[in-house]
Amino acid sequence: MTTTYLQAIEKASSYDAAELKKGIDALFRTLQIEKDLRPGMRVLLKPNLLGDYNTYFSVTTNPAVVAAVADWLSAHGITDVTVADSPGGSACRMPGFNFADFYENAGYSFLAQRGVRLNTDSGWRSVPAPKGCVLKDYNILNVIADADYIINMPKLKTHNKTVISFGVKNLFGCVPDIQKPAFHARYPRIADFANMLVELAMTVKPALTVIDAVEIMEHNGPVAGEKRQLGMLFAAKDVFSQDAFLAQLLGVDEEKTDLLRIARGKGLVRAAQVMSGTFKPNETVAPLKLPDIFTVNSLPEKVVSLLHMAADKAGELLFTQTPCINNKACARCLRCLHSCPAGAIADNGSSLEIDTRKCIHCLCCSEVCTHRAIRIKTEIKKRRKPT
Ligand code: SF4
Ligand code: SF4
Structure with a gap:
C-alpha cells in the first residue's frame, strides 16, 4: 500500500444541478474514475437513506447529489445504475410500508425517470470477511453484494453513538434492515460496534466514496442534530483515510472516535494528497459540533x-x-x-x-x-x- 492517497475536494454552495455537475465532473476527473469503468458494469449507489426524511432536515444524502453522479455515469456509458440502502429501525417491515412512498417522501422518485433503478429487494446473502476478527462473514443486501462497482454516498453528519457518520458508518446500511438492531444488541460497547463497522467496510470495499457535505448535520446527529452549510463535496477511493482526513479538517479529536482509532490501528489510514480546483491548501473550516x-x-x-x-x-x-x-x-x-x-x-x-x-x-x-x-x-x- 502506498503511503498517500488522493483526496479530491470541490466547493458547491447549493444543491443547484449545474453547480453539482461542475463539482462532480471535477472530482471524478481528479480521481480518473473513467478509467475504472467499463460498459455493462452494474454500478451501485449507496446513499444515506436512514428514513424517508424531507431533505430539509439534512439527515439523508441529498438526491440532487445522487442525480449528479448518476448523470455523470450515464454520460460515460454506464446504464445499469441502482440506488440501494437499508433504512433504519426495520422500517421496511412496518405496517403500511411501501418503497414507492418511501422514495417519494425522501425526494428520490425522480431518479427513476433518469434511468436509475430504485431498489425494492430486501434479499441478502452472506459475504465472507477473510480478514475479519469480529465476524467471518457479513449478511449484505444482494443488490450490493452483486454490484461490480460500489459508490458509497454518505451525508456528512455527527452520530450519537459513533461520534462521526462519514464513509465507514454509512456502509452499515449494507446490512439488511431487520438485522441491524441485532448488531447493536450484540455489540453494546461502542469500541466493539466500531470494530464491526470497520470490518464491514473492509468486506464491502466501496470503489469510491463521494460525500454530500453541501449541507451537513452536526451536534446531536444522525437525526436530531443541527443543519449547517459547509458547501463542499469530497471524493476518494480510500474510505478509511478519507474519514480520518475529514475528522482532522473538521477539528474532531481522533481519540474520541473509536472508528478512526480502530481503522488507524489496523493500518488502514494514509496521509492525504489533496487535489482541488476550488479549495485552497491553507483553507480551514469551523470545527464540527460533536454530539x-x-x-x-x-x-x-x-x-x-x-x-x-x-x-x-x-x-x-x-x-x-x-x-x-x-x-x-x-x-x-x-x-x-x-x-x-x-x-x-x-x-x-x-x-x-x-x-x-x-x-x-x-x-x-x-x-x-x-x-x-x-x-x-x-x-x-x-x-x-x-x-
Ligand atoms: S416518537 Fe416519533 S416515531 Fe414515535 S410515535 Fe412519536 S412521532 Fe412517531
Ligand atoms: S430497544 Fe430501546 S433504543 Fe432500541 S428501539 Fe427500543 S426503546 Fe429504542
Missing part, C-alpha cells in the same frame, strides 16, 4: 471522554444511551413502537412510554422518528440487581 455523548450529568467533557476510554480498554460498559420521547412533539405515527426490536415502547393511549428495563439501547426508535421527537441521553450505566 452530547460526552455530556453526562455535570461531569466535565474531558473527564467523560477519559472515562469512556478507560472503560473501553477494561472491556466495561460505563455509559448507556437512553432514548426519551418528547410526547409534545410526538405525532403518534407509532413508527418507533413498531420498529423497537425489544418491545420496549408501549402506547398508553395518551402518550408513549419506554420501559428502560427492556430497552437494549439500539437507538432504532430515534432513527425512524421523522418528527425528531426522540432525544438521546447519555447516562452512567445502572447495575441491574440479579434476579
Whole structure:
C-alpha cells in the first residue's frame, strides 16, 4: 500500500444541478474514475437513506447529489445504475410500508425517470470477511453484494453513538434492515460496534466514496442534530483515510472516535494528497459540533471522554444511551413502537412510554422518528440487581 492517497475536494454552495455537475465532473476527473469503468458494469449507489426524511432536515444524502453522479455515469456509458440502502429501525417491515412512498417522501422518485433503478429487494446473502476478527462473514443486501462497482454516498453528519457518520458508518446500511438492531444488541460497547463497522467496510470495499457535505448535520446527529452549510463535496477511493482526513479538517479529536482509532490501528489510514480546483491548501473550516455523548450529568467533557476510554480498554460498559420521547412533539405515527426490536415502547393511549428495563439501547426508535421527537441521553450505566 502506498503511503498517500488522493483526496479530491470541490466547493458547491447549493444543491443547484449545474453547480453539482461542475463539482462532480471535477472530482471524478481528479480521481480518473473513467478509467475504472467499463460498459455493462452494474454500478451501485449507496446513499444515506436512514428514513424517508424531507431533505430539509439534512439527515439523508441529498438526491440532487445522487442525480449528479448518476448523470455523470450515464454520460460515460454506464446504464445499469441502482440506488440501494437499508433504512433504519426495520422500517421496511412496518405496517403500511411501501418503497414507492418511501422514495417519494425522501425526494428520490425522480431518479427513476433518469434511468436509475430504485431498489425494492430486501434479499441478502452472506459475504465472507477473510480478514475479519469480529465476524467471518457479513449478511449484505444482494443488490450490493452483486454490484461490480460500489459508490458509497454518505451525508456528512455527527452520530450519537459513533461520534462521526462519514464513509465507514454509512456502509452499515449494507446490512439488511431487520438485522441491524441485532448488531447493536450484540455489540453494546461502542469500541466493539466500531470494530464491526470497520470490518464491514473492509468486506464491502466501496470503489469510491463521494460525500454530500453541501449541507451537513452536526451536534446531536444522525437525526436530531443541527443543519449547517459547509458547501463542499469530497471524493476518494480510500474510505478509511478519507474519514480520518475529514475528522482532522473538521477539528474532531481522533481519540474520541473509536472508528478512526480502530481503522488507524489496523493500518488502514494514509496521509492525504489533496487535489482541488476550488479549495485552497491553507483553507480551514469551523470545527464540527460533536454530539452530547460526552455530556453526562455535570461531569466535565474531558473527564467523560477519559472515562469512556478507560472503560473501553477494561472491556466495561460505563455509559448507556437512553432514548426519551418528547410526547409534545410526538405525532403518534407509532413508527418507533413498531420498529423497537425489544418491545420496549408501549402506547398508553395518551402518550408513549419506554420501559428502560427492556430497552437494549439500539437507538432504532430515534432513527425512524421523522418528527425528531426522540432525544438521546447519555447516562452512567445502572447495575441491574440479579434476579
Ligand atoms: S416518537 Fe416519533 S416515531 Fe414515535 S410515535 Fe412519536 S412521532 Fe412517531
Ligand atoms: S426503546 Fe430501546 S430497544 Fe427500543 S428501539 Fe429504542 S433504543 Fe432500541
